[in-house]
Amino acid sequence: MNHAQKGFTLIELMIVVAIIGILAAVAIPQYQDYTARTQVSRLVGEVNALKSNAESIFNNGGQIGTEDDLTTDPRTIGIGWTGSNLVENGTGAANAPDYGLTINNPAAANMSWNVVMGTDASAAVRGATITVTRTLQGAYNCVVTPPTTNNGWKDSYAPAGCPAS
Numbered sequence: 001m002n003h004a005q006k007g008f009t010l011i012e013l014m015i016v017v018a019i020i021g022i023l024a025a026v027a028i029p030q031y032q033d034y035t036a037r038t039q040v041s042r043l044v045g046e047v048n049a050l051k052s053n054a055e056s057i058f059n060n061g062g063q064i065g066t067e068d069d070l071t072t073d074p075r076t077i078g079i080g081w082t083g084s085n086l087v088e089n090g091t092g093a094a095n096a097p098d099y100g101l102t103i104n105n106p107a108a109a110n111m112s113w114n115v116v117m118g119t120d121a122s123a124a125v126r127g128a129t130i131t132v133t134r135t136l137q138g139a140y141n142c143v144v145t146p147p148t149t150n151n152g153w154k155d156s157y158a159p160a161g162c163p164a165s
Contacts, residue, residue, distance in 0.1 A: 036122040037157045040130075043086045044142060044162045047101075047115055047130050051140050053080040054111075064106040064113075079103065079113065088118025088127075110136045117147075124152035130162065 057064050057077045065076035083099030100118075105111045114131035121128075127147030134140055142162035146153045158164040 032122065032124065032152075033154070033157075036124045036152075036154075039086055039117070039121050040125055040128065040144060040157045041159045043084060043115065043117060043121075044130055044144070044159055046084050047113070047132055048140075048142060048162070050079050050081060050113065051132065051134075054134065055138070058109065064103055064111060074107075076106075081113075084115070085120040086117055088116040109138070110134060124154070125157055126151065128153065128157075 054064055057079070060077075062075045062077040063072070064079050067076075067078045069076040079101070081099060081101040083101075087100035089100035100115050101113055102115070103111065103113045110133070112131055112133040114129050117125050117128045117130070125147070127149060129145040130142070131145065132140055132142050143165045144158040144162050145165050146155070155164040
């Protein structure tokens with residue numbers, strides 16, 4: 001009588017589980033790094049998109065604000081930030097008009113704006129600050145300041161065009 005094997009041995013199952021465990025140990029940290037890097041790059045893009053709005057406001061004789069106030073001289077014009085779920089303070093009507101965007105020295109040509117990563121951002125990048133600064137000559141500089149509490153931050157999370165300081 002010929003008896004064929006009808007299943008896997010315990011050793012075979014343990015080997016498969018061990019291989020899956022090794023793959024997961026490598027893949028999960030890589031995925032978390034990829035997610036963190038992507039979130040920083042996305043927010044840098046969202047913040048840098050405000051440059052053209054800022055230039056338009058300056059070229060039309062206005063000053064930059066978080067919302068329109070046409071009663072001031074020069075006129076204060078909102079920079080056009082609509083918020084992001086990756087920014088501390090989040091988005092939505094219940095929040096301040098800037099939705100997490102801080103504008104520094106808005107009436108001057110050498111102004112800047114920044115956001116702090118929070119809310120839906122990965123724990124490794126939560127608390128990082130992205131700052132865009134305009135020089136008197138009209139050139140822009142972008143810098144990512146790492147979070148004060150290191151929850152796994154790596155300088156490689158900052159994109160090349162907006163390096164970590």
